Amino acid sequence: MSSPLAPAPLVVLDGVSRSFPPPADQRSTRSRDSVEVLSRVDLVVHEGDYTAVLGRSGAGKSTLLSVVGLLDRPTSGRHVFSGLDMALAPDGVRVARRAEQIGFVFQAFHLVAGLSVLENVALAGLYSGRPRSRRLADARLALETVGMSHRQDAFPPTLSGGERQRTAVARAVAAGPRLLLADEPTGNLDRENADGVMRLFADLNAAGQTILVITHDDAVAARARRRVRLEGGRLHEEDA
Numbered sequence: 001m002s003s004p005l006a007p008a009p010l011v012v013l014d015g016v017s018r019s020f021p022p023p024a025d026q027r028s029t030r031s032r033d034s035v036e037v038l039s040r041v042d043l044v045v046h047e048g049d050y051t052a053v054l055g056r057s058g059a060g061k062s063t064l065l066s067v068v069g070l071l072d073r074p075t076s077g078r079h080v081f082s083g084l085d086m087a088l089a090p091d092g093v094r095v096a097r098r099a100e101q102i103g104f105v106f107q108a109f110h111l112v113a114g115l116s117v118l119e120n121v122a123l124a125g126l127y128s129g130r131p132r133s134r135r136l137a138d139a140r141l142a143l144e145t146v147g148m149s150h151r152q153d154a155f156p157p158t159l160s161g162g163e164r165q166r167t168a169v170a171r172a173v174a175a176g177p178r179l180l181l182a183d184e185p186t187g188n189l190d191r192e193n194a195d196g197v198m199r200l201f202a203d204l205n206a207a208g209q210t211i212l213v214i215t216h217d218d219a220v221a222a223r224a225r226r227r228v229r230l231e232g233g234r235l236h237e238e239d240a
């Protein structure tokens, strides 16, 4: 039994399932049953955790990240984020929570080519209404954290892959999210740059950042404090 003083978990997935309609080319010839990609998944993430979700291509990792990141709703099950039941919350509440409390890093960086590095990072907090002066100050600090201050006036097309991803990480953490969600963050990087980004994640976590990273790469997962694996729609603990 947990202590009454123990902090509430940041994320709780309780019996979460997510189904999709069958692919169009299979609807007439095969079963019309929907495909259950996540099947009664349970997951608890506490503040300060650093968790890697492993799984083969098609295992449902991005689907899981979309649910945890409030980009998608489960078909059934309970999803609590930051103390609020999100599976049933109205869209407006979900969008606000996502903007204020979750930072995303994707494999493809998703930087805006026509904005400088500083301006890209200062986009963090825009949707939760932070004033520009505050966003710029936060962006400068985040760029310092990821070692990109010297490139703040550069434009994304002139950056290396590693620099682009460090910029994307700065943008994800600049507004101080409670949760950093990363989807294959090293997928477009060579080993050296991948190592750099994973060192950065370890440093952020050591400073208190809660991180959930999804990856098919054991070397990336090895850097996390906890590993879980998605297989057959279910989530299994990899090791103690």
Ligand SMILES: Nc1ncnc2c1ncn2[C@@H]1O[C@H](COP(=O)(O)OP(=O)(O)OP(=O)(O)O)[C@@H](O)[C@H]1O
Pocket (backbone or CB within 6 Å): 020, 021, 037, 055, 056, 057, 058, 059, 060, 061, 062, 063, 064, 216
């Ligand atoms: N919006 C959707 N509509 C229908 N099927 C979907 C949808 N999103 C995902 N799927 C299906 O769910 C399954 C899991 O996809 P998902 O992208 O979550 O896997 P993944 O583990 O992230 O794969 P990868 O490592 O290749 O990115 C796939 O079979 C995919 O086709």
